[in-house]
Amino acid sequence: MMKKTSIGIVTIAGMLALSACNGGSNNEGASPSASSSASSSASSSATAASPVSSSASADGSSAIQTGTAQLLDQTNQLQGLIEKKDAEGVKTLGKTINETWLSFENAVRQTFPLEYTDVEKYEMPIFSASAYDKIDFDALKANADGLAGALAKLQNAKPSTASASELLKEAVKKYQQYVVDQTNKLTDQTQAFVDAVKAGNVDAAKAEYVKARVYYETIEPIAESFGELDPKIDARLADVDDPSAWTGFHEIEKALWVDNSLAGQDKFADQLIADVKALQAEVQKLELDPKTVVAGAMELLNEAATSKITGEEELYSHIDLVDLAANVDGSKTVYLSIIPALNESNVELADKLDQAFQEMEKALSGFIKDGQYVAYTELTTDQIREISDRLSALSELMSQTAAIL
Amino acid sequence: MLKDWTRFCDLSAKGGTMSLGDNPLVPPTDTGETLELPPSRLTVTLGFGPSFFIKDGVDRFGIAQTMPLHLKDIPRMARENIDPGISGGDVCLQICADDQQVAFHAVRNLIRLSTGRASLKWMQEGFASGTPGKTPRNLFGFKDGTANQLHDSAQGYDEVVWAGADEPAWMRGGSYMAYRKIQMKLESWDRTSLSDQEATFGRSKVSGAAFGAKGEFDAVDAAKLPEHSHVRLAKDSKQQIHRRAYSYTDKVDPRTGNVDAGLLFISYQRDPDRQFVPMLRMMQNKDALNAYVSHIASAMFACPSGLQPGQYFGQRILES
Numbered sequence: 001m002m003k004k005t006s007i008g009i010v011t012i013a014g015m016l017a018l019s020a021c022n023g024g025s026n027n028e029g030a031s032p033s034a035s036s037s038a039s040s041s042a043s044s045s046a047t048a049a050s051p052v053s054s055s056a057s058a059d060g061s062s063a064i065q066t067g068t069a070q071l072l073d074q075t076n077q078l079q080g081l082i083e084k085k086d087a088e089g090v091k092t093l094g095k096t097i098n099e100t101w102l103s104f105e106n107a108v109r110q111t112f113p114l115e116y117t118d119v120e121k122y123e124m125p126i127f128s129a130s131a132y133d134k135i136d137f138d139a140l141k142a143n144a145d146g147l148a149g150a151l152a153k154l155q156n157a158k159p160s161t162a163s164a165s166e167l168l169k170e171a172v173k174k175y176q177q178y179v180v181d182q183t184n185k186l187t188d189q190t191q192a193f194v195d196a197v198k199a200g201n202v203d204a205a206k207a208e209y210v211k212a213r214v215y216y217e218t219i220e221p222i223a224e225s226f227g228e229l230d231p232k233i234d235a236r237l238a239d240v241d242d243p244s245a246w247t248g249f250h251e252i253e254k255a256l257w258v259d260n261s262l263a264g265q266d267k268f269a270d271q272l273i274a275d276v277k278a279l280q281a282e283v284q285k286l287e288l289d290p291k292t293v294v295a296g297a298m299e300l301l302n303e304a305a306t307s308k309i310t311g312e313e314e315l316y317s318h319i320d321l322v323d324l325a326a327n328v329d330g331s332k333t334v335y336l337s338i339i340p341a342l343n344e345s346n347v348e349l350a351d352k353l354d355q356a357f358q359e360m361e362k363a364l365s366g367f368i369k370d371g372q373y374v375a376y377t378e379l380t381t382d383q384i385r386e387i388s389d390r391l392s393a394l395s396e397l398m399s400q401t402a403a404i405l
Numbered sequence: 406m407l408k409d410w411t412r413f414c415d416l417s418a419k420g421g422t423m424s425l426g427d428n429p430l431v432p433p434t435d436t437g438e439t440l441e442l443p444p445s446r447l448t449v450t451l452g453f454g455p456s457f458f459i460k461d462g463v464d465r466f467g468i469a470q471t472m473p474l475h476l477k478d479i480p481r482m483a484r485e486n487i488d489p490g491i492s493g494g495d496v497c498l499q500i501c502a503d504d505q506q507v508a509f510h511a512v513r514n515l516i517r518l519s520t521g522r523a524s525l526k527w528m529q530e531g532f533a534s535g536t537p538g539k540t541p542r543n544l545f546g547f548k549d550g551t552a553n554q555l556h557d558s559a560q561g562y563d564e565v566v567w568a569g570a571d572e573p574a575w576m577r578g579g580s581y582m583a584y585r586k587i588q589m590k591l592e593s594w595d596r597t598s599l600s601d602q603e604a605t606f607g608r609s610k611v612s613g614a615a616f617g618a619k620g621e622f623d624a625v626d627a628a629k630l631p632e633h634s635h636v637r638l639a640k641d642s643k644q645q646i647h648r649r650a651y652s653y654t655d656k657v658d659p660r661t662g663n664v665d666a667g668l669l670f671i672s673y674q675r676d677p678d679r680q681f682v683p684m685l686r687m688m689q690n691k692d693a694l695n696a697y698v699s700h701i702a703s704a705m706f707a708c709p710s711g712l713q714p715g716q717y718f719g720q721r722i723l724e725s
Contacts, residue, residue: 015531015584015669016512017494017704018523020457020465291430356521385524393521402430 021389064111064154067104072151074100078126079144087135094130097123102358108154109354110347113340114170115154120336122147124361134371160340167340168290168404174337176288179219182330183283186215190276197252197269200262209253210319210372216249217326218333220303221296226282232275236315247271250315257316290338294402297334300327301395309388311376321373324387325364331398332357341404349400356394363390406522410451410515411717417511420444436517438510445504447511451718452497452582452706454478460495471722473568473576473707475678479583482689485700491527491586497706499582499671505530527702529586531651531669540613540621543652543668544589545697547606548613550648552639554622565645565680566673567710575721578710580673583646583681586653586702589667594697605693607634633693642684646672667698677705 074097081089101123109116122143129140162170193208216223216234224230231239233248240246247268255265304327307313314320335353342350363386367374379387416423420443423435458464458472478493498515502508516525535541540548556565568576594602603610607630613621615636617629630637649672655665674680689695709721 015497015499016516016528017454017497017526018519019526020495020523021521389521389524396517396520399432403428405430 021393061107061111063104063107067100067108068151068154071097071100072148072155075144075148075151079141079148082137082141082144085137090135090137090140091130094126098127098130106351106354109339109350110343111159112154112157113343114160115150115157116339117174117336118150119147119154122150128361128365131365132368132371136371162340164341164344167344168338171337171341172288172290172293175293175334176286178333178337179222179286179288180283182215182219183280186212186219187273187276187280189215190273193252194269194273197262197265202256202260202262205252205262206256206317209249209256209317210322213249213314213319213323214326217303217323218300218330220327220330221299222283222286222288223279224299225292226279229275229279229282233272233279236313238312248275253314253316290405291402293334294338294405297331297401298395298398300331300334301391301398303327304331305388305391305395309384309391314376318375318377319373320376321364321367321379324391325373328357328360328364328391328394331394335398335401338401338404342401345404346400349397349403353394353397353401356390356397360390360394363387406519407718407720407723409518410449411712413514413518414449414511414718417507417514418444418447418449423514436510436513439507442504442507445502445507447500447502447507449511449515450499450501450582450708452499452708453719453722454494454497454704454706456493457495466723468722468725471573471575471725473572473579473581475581475676476705476707479585479677479682479685479703479705482685482700484689484695485703487703488701491529491702493704494526494706496523497582497584497704505532529653529669529702531653533651541650543650544591544666545594545602545606546610547602547608548621549650549668551608551613551621552645553648556645556647562647564675566647566675568675568707573725575709575725576707579708580647580675581677581681582706582708583670583672583674583677583685584702584704584706585670585685585700587668587670588665588699588701590663590697590699591666592663597697604631605634605697607631607636631693633691635688635692635694638687638692639684642687644680644684646674646680646684648672673708 074093078090078093078097081093101119105116105120108119125143126140126147129135129143160167189208189212193205193212196205196208220230220234223233231248234250235246235248236250237243237246237254249272251268252262252265252272255262255268304324308320308324308327311318311320313323335357339350342353364373367379367383413423417439422437422439425433425435425437453476455472455476455478457466457468458476459469498512500508500511500515502511512528519525533541540551540553543549556562566580568579568581570577572579597605599610603616608615612619614623615625615630616634617626618624625636625640627637627640630640648670651669651671653667653669657663658665672681689700709719712718712720
């Protein structure tokens with residue numbers, strides 16, 4: 001029937017059509033990208049689009065001096081407003097603070113990478129809070145105080161003279177501390193969750209569940225490195241060979257959101273806190289190396305881009321965006337710690353990553369309602385796609401960071 | 406992105422690949438599936454859609470003044486069932502090769518190179534097969550593109566295919582690509598008698614000769630063709646277009662068990678407003694083939710003329 005020797009023209013066509021991404025064409029110079037607008041501050045030479053190299057930093061360092069002083073001043077104002085519990089004032093100032101920081105952060109990142117990370121750590125939540133409809137004044141106060149301290153350090157900072165390997169060592173140390181902190185918070189928060197489960201309080205348990213998940217998702221790759229513990233804590237029903245042996249967060253998640261009953265969950269709650277405490281103990285002994293840290297940042301984004309963006313992770317509670325944001329956050333922490341090393345080898349990559357994280361965070365903040373991420377099931381396909389595209393851009397860049405090793 | 410694409414296309418069409426990279430800690434630059442494979446006559450054709458120049462009234466890239474004269478989406482037609490999700494787009498890439506693995510390698514790496522700067526809207530695979538020198542057949546078993554022979558000369562291409570001197574500089578010598586994804590109801594077609602099939606087209610199935618003619622390329626006397634036959638209507642339009650059709654096969658319709666397959670109609674022309682759109686409108690209203698087909702996707706792109714060494718795709722638009 002079929003002639004095997006058809007010599008004919010076998011032409012195979014692939015057609016594809018693409019849509020240009022908004023604001024993504026910054027290296028074509030053709031469109032004004034949706035990046036930072038320089039605020040009223042003195043320096044406009046150090047916006048995202050024009051990195052100031054650390055060697056020619058006469059401009060840069062004066063921009064840093066002026067910017068830091070201005071930012072410190074605004075932070076002090078913020079502390080006053082927090083004192084007065086002025087929600088509207090706090091929101092407005094939060095945005096101004098972010099604009100000021102964006103106007104000179106590139107110069108800081110290149111000259112004082114260690115100090116940069118500290119400022120960024122406190123500044124970002126202050127800006128994020130300005131998008132929330134509910135303000136957590138206690139958390140905000142802690143961040144404002146932290147920011148004031150970080151800025152004071154920045155004012156007296158000296159350019160680092162550490163070698164590349166020292167910079168990496170420092171990065172690992174910093175990240176390791178973060179992992180320990182997150183695991184401690186995870187343990188505390190899981191305890192609160194377990195307590196609510198054992199008290200049979202469905203509503204309280206649901207609320208505590210969401211909070212606990214964040215800490216797990218920020219350090220997921222680290223948790224996964226302890227073989228048995230991750231599946232016991234975080235397996236989904238589809239992951240397990242024997243459904244009757246299923247334990248962990250998602251087992252209780254199903255009870256809470258599907259069955260709406262905590263009957264028979266005590267033993268799972270006890271098991272969960274025991275496993276999380278075992279994880280905590282392992283993490284204290286952890287000795288990370290630079291390779292693991294950098295690979296972890298990539299794994300976090302891959303996690304977000306596979307199980308979170310598809311809504312598979314939180315099948316019953318649909319809080320996938322909470323997990324996704326936590327994955328991004330955990331990945332950003334790695335990025336922040338390796339900035340000094342990135343500056344040495346690839347400043348341009350650091351600039352692009354900075355921009356990509358900003359855009360990602362901005363996009364995600366649009367999905368916060370009443371201080372919480374909206375349920376995955378409320379997202380339209382277009383919205384999911386938007387998040388996914390940003391995630392792809394970010395992942396593509398992050399996949400290049402291992403070149404610093 | 407367009408620069409990266411140009412570099413990649415130049416390399417791939419010669420059979421090269423990007424380096425796999427010498428740093429094992431970062432992902433390889435090239436995905437690698439064409440190592441040891443020949444270029445397989447790989448070609449990449451790029452086109453720009455109307456929304457590349459103006460989208461929702463906004464001139465995103467400051468290039469609205471370089472928009473080609475006839476570039477607009479194909480207007481609504483009778484009987485069409487267009488799915489906007491697989492229609493249109495800012496930029497189109499048509500990738501052809503003799504080997505599907507080579508073609509897909511190009512598709513995949515061009516997508517990778519666009520990450521963060523463009524977003525994939527739709528993708529469609531197709532195929533065509535035939536003996537060199539003979540007109541290929543579509544899935545209805547009829548020859549498709551016989552009339553291309555009518556303008557097979559330098560002058561013919563100038564008149565039918567290449568965009569004229571009244572166009573923006575970058576578009577002169579380029580061409581408009583019209584795209585319609587046309588689902589064919591193969592099951593009902595295959596239950597139609599040979600004489601009805603031939604009357605639908607107005608041609609002999611085996612020889613490709615029009616009714617009243619002997620050979621495939623003999624002159625067509627429209628009067629001898631059934632009034633609503635496909636070829637009769639094409640002749641009545643008094644217009645020529647350059648056909649480059651492919652076939653596609655997708656999935657099964659779970660409700661009917663019918664196969665989703667059909668034609669990727671692609672035609673190139675100098676002026677779609679004059680040549681293509683009126684012909685399509687007439688077909689949609691009168692064509693006997695309509696009983697067996699359904700148009701499910703649609704797009705129009707402006708393909709610039711070929712590049713000189715050192716130029717990149719779209720350079721003369723973006724730097725004008």
